[in-house]
Amino acid sequence: MDRNFSRHPEARAQRASKDAGPGASAVALRGPLRGHLRVTVIAILLALLPVAMHAETIEDKAQVCAACHGENGVPVEQAMPVPVIWGQNLGYLFFQLRDFKSGMRKSDTMVPICEGLDRNDLMPLAQYFSKKPWPKLAQPRPPADVTALAQRANTSVVCTSCHQEGFLGDGTQPRLAGQVRAYLEKTMTDFRSGARGNNPGMTDLMKAITPADTAALAAWLAGM
Amino acid sequence: MTRIGKTMLLAGAMTLPLAYVALAQETGGGGGGGGAASVPIPTVSQAMLSAAAGDSKNFLHTNANYDQTRFHPASQINTKNVKDLHVAWIFQTDVRESMETSPIIVNGVMYVTTSFDHVYALNAQTGEQIWHYKHDMGPITVYCCGPNNRGAAVLGDKVYIGTLDAKLVALDAKTGKVVWSQQVADPSLGYSETMAPTAVDGKVLIGTNGGEYGIRGFVKAYDANDGKLLWTFSTIPENSVGVWATKDATGHDMHRDIAAEKAALAKNGDPYKTLGGGVWQNPSVDLATKRIYFVVGNPSPDLDGAIRPGDNLYTDSLVSVDLDTGKLACYFQYIAHDVWDLDATSPTVLVNVKDKNGKTVPGVLHAGKTGYIYVHDRKDCSLIRFSEPMVSQKDRWVLPTPTQPLDPKSARMFPGANGGVEWSPIATNPGMSLAYAINLEQEMTYTVASAPYPDGKLWLGGAFTNVPGGVQAGNVTAVDYDTGKIRWQVKTPQPMIGGILATAGGVVFAGESNGWFKAYDAKDGKMLWKFHAGAGVNAPPSSYTVGGKQYIVVGAGGNVQVDSKRGDSVVAFTLD
Numbered sequence: 001m002d003r004n005f006s007r008h009p010e011a012r013a014q015r016a017s018k019d020a021g022p023g024a025s026a027v028a029l030r031g032p033l034r035g036h037l038r039v040t041v042i043a044i045l046l047a048l049l050p051v052a053m054h055a056e057t058i059e060d061k062a063q064v065c066a067a068c069h070g071e072n073g074v075p076v077e078q079a080m081p082v083p084v085i086w087g088q089n090l091g092y093l094f095f096q097l098r099d100f101k102s103g104m105r106k107s108d109t110m111v112p113i114c115e116g117l118d119r120n121d122l123m124p125l126a127q128y129f130s131k132k133p134w135p136k137l138a139q140p141r142p143p144a145d146v147t148a149l150a151q152r153a154n155t156s157v158v159c160t161s162c163h164q165e166g167f168l169g170d171g172t173q174p175r176l177a178g179q180v181r182a183y184l185e186k187t188m189t190d191f192r193s194g195a196r197g198n199n200p201g202m203t204d205l206m207k208a209i210t211p212a213d214t215a216a217l218a219a220w221l222a223g224m
Numbered sequence: 225m226t227r228i229g230k231t232m233l234l235a236g237a238m239t240l241p242l243a244y245v246a247l248a249q250e251t252g253g254g255g256g257g258g259g260a261a262s263v264p265i266p267t268v269s270q271a272m273l274s275a276a277a278g279d280s281k282n283f284l285h286t287n288a289n290y291d292q293t294r295f296h297p298a299s300q301i302n303t304k305n306v307k308d309l310h311v312a313w314i315f316q317t318d319v320r321e322s323m324e325t326s327p328i329i330v331n332g333v334m335y336v337t338t339s340f341d342h343v344y345a346l347n348a349q350t351g352e353q354i355w356h357y358k359h360d361m362g363p364i365t366v367y368c369c370g371p372n373n374r375g376a377a378v379l380g381d382k383v384y385i386g387t388l389d390a391k392l393v394a395l396d397a398k399t400g401k402v403v404w405s406q407q408v409a410d411p412s413l414g415y416s417e418t419m420a421p422t423a424v425d426g427k428v429l430i431g432t433n434g435g436e437y438g439i440r441g442f443v444k445a446y447d448a449n450d451g452k453l454l455w456t457f458s459t460i461p462e463n464s465v466g467v468w469a470t471k472d473a474t475g476h477d478m479h480r481d482i483a484a485e486k487a488a489l490a491k492n493g494d495p496y497k498t499l500g501g502g503v504w505q506n507p508s509v510d511l512a513t514k515r516i517y518f519v520v521g522n523p524s525p526d527l528d529g530a531i532r533p534g535d536n537l538y539t540d541s542l543v544s545v546d547l548d549t550g551k552l553a554c555y556f557q558y559i560a561h562d563v564w565d566l567d568a569t570s571p572t573v574l575v576n577v578k579d580k581n582g583k584t585v586p587g588v589l590h591a592g593k594t595g596y597i598y599v600h601d602r603k604d605c606s607l608i609r610f611s612e613p614m615v616s617q618k619d620r621w622v623l624p625t626p627t628q629p630l631d632p633k634s635a636r637m638f639p640g641a642n643g644g645v646e647w648s649p650i651a652t653n654p655g656m657s658l659a660y661a662i663n664l665e666q667e668m669t670y671t672v673a674s675a676p677y678p679d680g681k682l683w684l685g686g687a688f689t690n691v692p693g694g695v696q697a698g699n700v701t702a703v704d705y706d707t708g709k710i711r712w713q714v715k716t717p718q719p720m721i722g723g724i725l726a727t728a729g730g731v732v733f734a735g736e737s738n739g740w741f742k743a744y745d746a747k748d749g750k751m752l753w754k755f756h757a758g759a760g761v762n763a764p765p766s767s768y769t770v771g772g773k774q775y776i777v778v779g780a781g782g783n784v785q786v787d788s789k790r791g792d793s794v795v796a797f798t799l800d
Contacts (some may be wrong), residue, residue: 081581086429091364104443104679123363161369161784162682170340171388200675201436208671208687210544 058124064113066127073135080109081183093126095198099205105198139181141223143217150220153213157205167221182219183221188214229703233666259376259683261642262348263354264695265398266331268378270425274511280728280774282475283766286326286375287422287649288725290509291574295726300774302729305799306743306753312775312798313351316345318358320792322779326420326723327794328378329768335371336779336794337420341387345400348777349770351796352798355400364388366680367416368436369785370415374505374647375420377428379448383465384428386417392430392446404451413680414439420507420517421651423448425547431503435521435539435567438683441501443518443635445550455550459501459520459538464494466535469560470564474596474610480561485533486707495532498677500524501539504647505571508588510602514547517574517588517602522567526641527624527672528685535560540568542590542598542605554605556711558592563624563640564670565688573659578706579608589705591650591661593643597703600673611708614701615665624686638695640666641688642719642785649764651726653746657706659730660746664786667694700724702749719786723764725776735761736777737788741795 035194065085069075073086085093099105100114103123117125142150159176163169167177176184190196190207192214206214268284276282277289279540280298287296301309317323321339328335334348337573341359346352365371373573375386382403384397390411394403409428414437422429427445434441441459446452468482498522502563507518520543523529541557570591577587577599584664586602599608616638625635650661650756672686690696698720702711718737725733726746735741741761743753763779776797782790 091366094363126355127363150693155787156686156692158690158785158787160787162785164371165782165787165790170371171361171363171367198678199681200673200678201684203675204671204673204684207673208669208689 012167018117028126058128061117061121062125062128067110070135073132073136075180078172079159081186082179083180083183084135084137085134087128087175088130089171089173089175090126090130092169092174093124093130094102095172097122097126099198105196112204134175134178137177137178137180139222142219146219149216153209155219159217167224175223175224179221181218183197184221185218188217231232244258244336248384253290255772260383263332263349265333265354267381267397268330270477271377271381272425274675281769282331283327283329283768284378285422286328287377287508287571288509290424292506292508292571292649293554293573293575293654293726294649294724294764295653297728297729298767298769298774299728300769301727301767301776301799302733303731303745303752306384306729306731308799309743309755309797310777311755311799312796314796315344315346315351315353315794317781317792317794318342318356319781321781322372322784323779324370324372324374324418324722324783325779326375326764326765327766327777327779328376328769329777330378331768334768334777335378337375337385338781338792339371339373341373341385343376343383343395343400344632345383345386345397346794348604348768348775348796351794354636357395357400359385359387359393361387362391362411364411365389365413365416365639366414366437366441367418367433369418370785373420374418377421377423379423379428382448386421386430387421388416388418390417390432392417392428392451393422394451396427400513401420402704406451406453408444409439409442411767419503419505419793424509427454427506427547429516431505431518432575433502435500435502435524436526436682436684437500437680438498438524438677439564440497441503441526442754443503443550443671444505450651455654457550457552459543460499460502461495462494462496463539464499464534464537465489465576466537466557469535469557471790472560472594473556473558473588473598473607474594478559478561479621479623488530489533492531495536498524499532499536499539504569505649506576508572509547510551510574510586515553515638516542516547517542517544517572519543519568519572519590520572521569522562522565523674524684525685526565527563527670527688528674529561529563531676531685532561539662540566542568542572542588542600544605556600556605556607558594558598562678563672566639566644566719568592569647570645570661573650573652574602575652575705577608577657587705589650589652589659591645591659593641593646595638595639595644595663597650597659597661597705597708599705599708609708611703613664614661614699614703614710614713615644623752624672628673634671636667636669636691636694638665638667640664640668640690641670642666642721646721646785648721649723651724651732653726656746657688657704658699658702658746659705660702660724660726662720662722662734663699663701664701664721665695665697665698665717667691692740694761698736700732700744700749702746706751714744714749716753718788721783721786722762725765725767727767731764733776733778735763735765735780737783737786739780739789741778741780753765755797757791757793759787759797760786760788762786762788
């Protein structure tokens with residue numbers, strides 16, 4: 001997808017009228033000189049072609065996400081861990097798109113992508129992905145001692161009081177069950193350090209558990 | 225559910241409520257008592273609501289009556305025969321999640337709510353479903369402590385609930401269809417509704433969730449007929465600073481650094497805009513004086529006081545406002561500048577109490593997360609006395625420490641951040657001048673960390689964590705509110721959250737997180753009966769009479785805050 005192509009309606013209209021000349025679309029069909037008329041019409045059509053072809057459904061706009069988040073929702077391995085977004089809770093997806101777009105949540109990959117998104121597309125995009133089925137990643141269940149450590153950490157900060165029983169979350173509280181293990185661990189670590197700064201409450205809670213707890217939690221949640 | 229029942233459910237889902245009712249009438253519903261819809265849906269008059277305290281047939285309010293005594297006047301079930309109580313019916317809802325609802329019963333029709341804002345109308349005699357409403361939840365929900373709903377209010381021909389996406393919804397009591405819906409506040413800023421509304425005098429009153437998210441709390445009154453907003457009382461005044469109180473209501477020093485706070489105030493101004501102050505529970509209503517009494521939750525952020533200088537009015541306070549105008553009548557702050565999340569959540573109770581001179585005066589009770597029951601003069605909210613502490617107060621006034629991962633020097637204290645008495649309503653037996661409360665005892669570590677207001681995200685200003693292997697226990701305590709003395713106390717193996725009911729039969733009912741639902745002798749706390757419901761019984765019980773028989777009913781769906789076993793059921797009990 002051409003990232004330079006602005007989807008903003010005004011920009012599209014400007015580009016169309018710029019190519020065809022001011023007021024051209026209004027007078028083109030009545031223009032006296034056929035040569036000019038033909039060129040003008042072709043110019044208009046060419047300018048409008050990308051708009052006509054990309055009726056710009058949300059499905060179209062979401063295609064860019066598949067490169068990392070997976071054609072079938074199974075994230076593609078990258079240098080940085082990539083999370084499952086298929087089937088994630090709607091309010092949470094919306095908040096993350098919003099926070100990437102404003103820069104409140106930092107990411108070299110996601111911030112530029114979201115800056116290019118139309119504000120009015122954030123909720124439809126979130127709705128699109130929230131309706132998809134959560135992929136089965138078949139991550140292994142950890143051994144009993146790791147599970148015990150994770151359960152102890154959960155008892156301490158009561159993760160389920162926001163992430164709900166079964167860690168399925170709801171609304172703006174994300175599902176953690178079955179999420180990519182490396183992404184979970186990185187997220188908890190980034191909250192603790194403040195590298196992820198868009199939820200100070202989570203930062204406080206991650207400071208209250210150790211890195212060993214974090215690793216155990218990531219393995220336990222991924223294996224659900 | 226029977227096959228007939230399933231057909232009725234399908235018909236209802238296809239929005240053919242009249243046909244669905246007619247179908248049930250035609251088929252009759254088989255043996256024992258007639259079909260679900262052979263119970264006509266009653267209209268609820270204001271007269272009925274006002275007289276609820278003496279109504280042994282019904283349970284018309286979340287907390288039994290406008291005084292919120294949770295004292296039911298029926299005495300068919302009593303201390304002698306409660307041992308023979310058995311299950312009458314079980315209704316299994318579609319939602320296996322935390323259940324905090326107080327069932328409402330009107331002339332044999334029961335209304336219960338579940339997590340995620342489902343409402344069911346049931347035949348209170350048989351448990352059969354009449355209709356089912358599933359709230360169409362908006363995309364943004366931001367809430368604390370579980371996707372709960374603590375119940376419905378009834379008035380006229382409508383049933384009212386608050387929803388997680390911060391709406392107040394009025395349903396047609398006959399069909400469960402939406403009549404009107406109001407957006408109470410913006411959910412993306414941390415506002416949501418988990419409480420039951422209160423219906424009175426053509427108005428529906430509701431508070432708000434959100435003290436963990438930097439809201440500015442309120443109580444709002446809406447027109448019961450059309451949903452028009454009538455008045456808003458802001459629980460946080462623009463001048464929230466107060467009097468720089470250094471001691472709490474029980475006279476303990478809170479170790480405030482007043483100089484530092486005054487400097488912060490001079491630098492950053494009054495923090496009222498994001499100061500918190502949610503209202504979690506129903507207000508009690510004094511119909512004679514037309515005043516309501518409610519308690520206000522914690523300041524935001526919960527643990528970091530440095531960025532919110534001043535007393536943080538009216539957080540952690542008893543407040544009374546005029547029912548018609550919403551204007552402030554009086555207030556009393558339990559803890560100024562709270563940094564322990566010891567907010568006031570358990571609903572107020574209006575009873576006559578003895579003042580300091582032994583004279584009987586109209587009073588207000590509140591059971592705190594602090595573990596005390598406070599007794600006030602209703603006229604001016606002044607404190608008459610507070611009870612003996614119902615839970616340990618070990619290291620109670622230690623300040624939260626700057627966060628260090630599991631530093632052994634971190635402040636450990638009782639009571640933990642859940643109390644004491646959490647949102648659980650108390651019950652009273654006015655004849656015995658006893659109040660019954662259920663408590664939590666959880667050893668917690670408090671740490672503090674500063675962060676600026678995060679635009680509606682979780683904002684605790686630190687963390688409270690359960691000490692692994694630390695004390696996790698609870699109790700049921702009976703307090704004489706005329707003397708403040710504890711009359712009896714039964715310890716429970718797990719922290720208690722949910723509610724309690726007292727009846728004229730001299731029995732007190734309370735459920736536990738481990739699934740046991742028990743009956744106690746109101747006089748001395750002797751356990752008279754118990755039943756294992758299979759999931760945490762963390763909801764307030766109700767009682768009612770239909771077909772000449774008294775029933776006790778309670779939700780057994782577990783609870784998010786104490787992470788008890790989740791379930792989906794409402795269970796009703798009766799005698800033979």
